[in-house]
Amino acid sequence: xxEVIQTILNHRSHRHFEDKQLTDEQIKTIxxxxxxxSTSSFIQAYSIIGVRDKEKKKKLAEIAGNxxxxxxxxxxxxxxxxxxxxxxxxxxxxxxxxxxxxxTEKFMVALIDASLAAQNAAIAAESMGLGICYIGGIxxxxxxxxxxxxxxxxxxxxxxxxxxxxxxxxxxxxxxxxEHVYHEDEYEKNKEVYIGQLQNYDDLISNYYEERTDGxxxxxxxxxxxxxxxxxxxMYMKEFIQKNKLDLH
Amino acid sequence: xxEVIQTILNHRSHRHFEDKQLTDEQIKTIxxxxxxxSTSSFIQAYSIIGVRDKEKKKKLAEIAGNxxxxxxxxxxxxxxxxxxxxxxxxxxxxxxxxxxxxxTEKFMVALIDASLAAQNAAIAAESMGLGICYIGGIxxxxxxxxxxxxxxxxxxxxxxxxxxxxxxxxxxxxxxxxEHVYHEDEYEKNKEVYIGQLQNYDDLISNYYEERTDGxxxxxxxxxxxxxxxxxxxMYMKEFIQKNKLDLH
Numbered sequence: 020x021x022e023v024i025q026t027i028l029n030h031r032s033h034r035h036f037e038d039k040q041l042t043d044e045q046i047k048t049i050x051x052x053x054x055x056x057s058t059s060s061f062i063q064a065y066s067i068i069g070v071r072d073k074e075k076k077k078k079l080a081e082i083a084g085n086x087x088x089x090x091x092x093x094x095x096x097x098x099x100x101x102x103x104x105x106x107x108x109x110x111x112x113x114x115x116x117x118x119x120x121x122x123t124e125k126f127m128v129a130l131i132d133a134s135l136a137a138q139n140a141a142i143a144a145e146s147m148g149l150g151i152c153y154i155g156g157i158x159x160x161x162x163x164x165x166x167x168x169x170x171x172x173x174x175x176x177x178x179x180x181x182x183x184x185x186x187x188x189x190x191x192x193x194x195x196x197x198e199h200v201y202h203e204d205e206y207e208k209n210k211e212v213y214i215g216q217l218q219n220y221d222d223l224i225s226n227y228y229e230e231r232t233d234g235x236x237x238x239x240x241x242x243x244x245x246x247x248x249x250x251x252x253x254m255y256m257k258e259f260i261q262k263n264k265l266d267l268h
Numbered sequence: 269x270x271e272v273i274q275t276i277l278n279h280r281s282h283r284h285f286e287d288k289q290l291t292d293e294q295i296k297t298i299x300x301x302x303x304x305x306s307t308s309s310f311i312q313a314y315s316i317i318g319v320r321d322k323e324k325k326k327k328l329a330e331i332a333g334n335x336x337x338x339x340x341x342x343x344x345x346x347x348x349x350x351x352x353x354x355x356x357x358x359x360x361x362x363x364x365x366x367x368x369x370x371x372t373e374k375f376m377v378a379l380i381d382a383s384l385a386a387q388n389a390a391i392a393a394e395s396m397g398l399g400i401c402y403i404g405g406i407x408x409x410x411x412x413x414x415x416x417x418x419x420x421x422x423x424x425x426x427x428x429x430x431x432x433x434x435x436x437x438x439x440x441x442x443x444x445x446x447e448h449v450y451h452e453d454e455y456e457k458n459k460e461v462y463i464g465q466l467q468n469y470d471d472l473i474s475n476y477y478e479e480r481t482d483g484x485x486x487x488x489x490x491x492x493x494x495x496x497x498x499x500x501x502x503m504y505m506k507e508f509i510q511k512n513k514l515d516l517h
Contacts, residue, residue: 022271023395027301027388050450052276054443056387057402059427060496061489063444068451075453099455104448105497107462108490116497123506123515124407125497127379131426134383135402138305139276141384142391146272153306153384158373169454177380178308194303195312199353201299202317204324205418206348213356240310241357247309248354248365248374257372257517266372266515268506 026146031191033150034088036183041094045147049096049182052143053136064125065133066101067140068168068176069094075167079179082163083156093149093183097157097164098137100129102173102265118268120173126266133177140180150185153178161259172263190231193223217241275395280440282399283337285432289320290343294396298345298431301392302385313374314382315350316389317417317425318343324416328428331412332405342398342432346406346413347386349378351422351514367517369422375515382426389429399434402427410508421512439480442472444489466490 020028041049050067058064070076071094079097080089089095102120109116119125141151155178157164164176194200198207199216207213221239229237260266269277290298299316307313319325320343328346329338338344351369358365368374390400404427406413413425443449447456448465456462470488478486509515 021395023275024297024301024392026272027392028304030304030306032306047446048273050446052273054446054449055277055279057279057281057390057400059402059404061441062493062496063449066449066451066455068453068455070453072453104462104466105493107459108466108493109497111463112490112494114494114498116494118500118503119497122500122503123509124502127407127426127505128404130376130379131383134380135387135390138384138387139391141306142388143273143276146270151306153308155308155377158376167454168451169457171455171457174455177376192310197296197299197303200303200312200315201295202315202417204317204319204321205416206315206317206420206423208418208420210356213353214360217353217357241361244311244354244357245361245363245365247311248358248368249363251367251371253373254367254371254517256376257515260372266506268503 026142030145031189032152033183033185033189034152035185035187036088036092036150037186038091039093039184041182046094049140049143053140056135056139058132059128062128062132064100064102064105064129065136066099066174068097068099070097078167079157079164082160083154083179084159086154086156088152088181089154089179092181096140096180096182097168097176098133098178098180099170100126100133100175100177102129103171106173121264121267123266123268126260130177137180144182149182152181154181158253158256173265175260175263175265193227196220275391279394280438281401282432282434282438283401284434284436285337285341285399286435287340288342288433290431295343298389298392302389305384305388307381308377311377311381313350313354313378314385315348315423317346317348319346327416328406328413331409332403332428333408335403335405337401337430338403338428341430345389345429345431346417346425347382347427347429348419349375349382349424349426351378352420355422370513370516372515372517375509379426386429393431398431401430403430407502407505422514424509424512424514442476445469
């Protein structure tokens with residue numbers, strides 16, 4: 020197993036960091052790695068905002084549901100879908116790019132581009148001995164986040180990436196069974212097979228929690244998911260995205 | 269520079285592969301790496317379909333605009349946003365998860381999850397000496413793709429990943445300037461600065477093409493982008509996604 024695969028398989032989220040900032044060189048390496056990712060038709064439809072300002076970090080931590088590692092880390096990156104620069108390009112070249120930019124297709128492209136870049140950043144950071152944690156919680160209130168980061172229209176902050184020098188080694192959580200996630204030639208739609216796989220996984224996850232909490236917790240994964248999806252969270256999103264003139268048609 | 273960062277920075281897309289299939293072990297390693305990526309609230313909202321069937325690959329290559337490397341490669345993976353299993357979970361747990369699953373927020377979560385997984389797969393493959401190419405072209409006709417792969421409702425094939433033993437070393441394309449993509453504390457909205465950065469990049473890209481084509485080609489990046497965005501491509505996407513009961517509200 021090579022060093023790259025070892026790094027990837029060794030991933031776990033980190034939520035406790037030393038009070039020590041990343042160096043400019045480390046930040047530069049992480050961003051350069053992010054930029055090396057593939058991008059749809061060379062469109063490069065994303066931006067990254069590094070947050071150093073203490074007040075801003077504090078506000079972002081509150082928005083994310085008081086996650087203190089959003090405030091206390093080695094550096095906090097925000098990955099954004101970005102079609103603002105392409106809007107400006109259209110203006111400059113006097114070509115009406117609006118229908119294209121406002122399409123669901125291009126919204127998807129920007130999300131995918133930003134995410135590929137982010138995962139490169141994450142792996143690069145981990146390879147340097149740093150710990151990472153993705154922060155979807157900034158989507159709790161994107162109106163506020165866009166004010167804090169002063170992003171223009173057609174720039175959507177998608178998630179944060181807290182990076183830092185880890186102080187505590189978390190456990191890795193077992194993923195869905197290989198056969199459940201990976202299909203060959205066609206999607207396995209047989210519900211009996213599908214549900215059987217989920218039950219096996221439920222047992223695995225239930226044991227995982229039981230062992231780690233001295234039997235206090237033994238929730239099944241499907242139960243966790245149903246509970247989470249029962250809460251209607253961030254239902255303002257469509258309105259927010261469309262107000263920012265993306266995903267309109 | 270460690271081996272991981274070297275692998276990441278050494279990325280380029282490959283479009284010519286030996287006639288040699290990946291081993292099952294290689295496929296398993298790639299998928300396991302994909303699954304190691306972070307996932308929003310442990311939701312794991314994606315699936316991967318490996319395509320071996322020659323006829324299916326041929327059809328996918330046609331859909332992707334006759335890209336022959338979709339047909340001829342070491343293995344072809346299709347990454348899908350997947351909220352089908354969560355639909356079944358809701359049914360089984362007798363909880364109405366539908367409003368949540370049909371939200372724009374969860375559509376975004378699934379896209380991000382699938383993309384993080386894909387980039388792990390890409391890096392893992394590259395670390396094994398394999399070449400990769402993302403294939404957004406399958407989105408040219410998702411109605412057909414879902415028929416070929418027999419995906420159920422709420423599973424959206426997002427892009428392919430052609431992987432194989434490369435026969436030709438492509439060049440790396442220079443990315444947008446660091447300062448243009450990376451902001452600190454707030455987004456740089458000063459149009460003069462912004463356009464200046466794009467002009468510098470235009471010069472870089474123009475020189476890049478000129479050198480590689482003996483002066484035959486010297487398009488600027490902004491010109492390329494404006495031209496691409498002038499074509500309204502895949503404008504059926506919103507209807508397709510909503511027919512599949514995602515991104516509805």
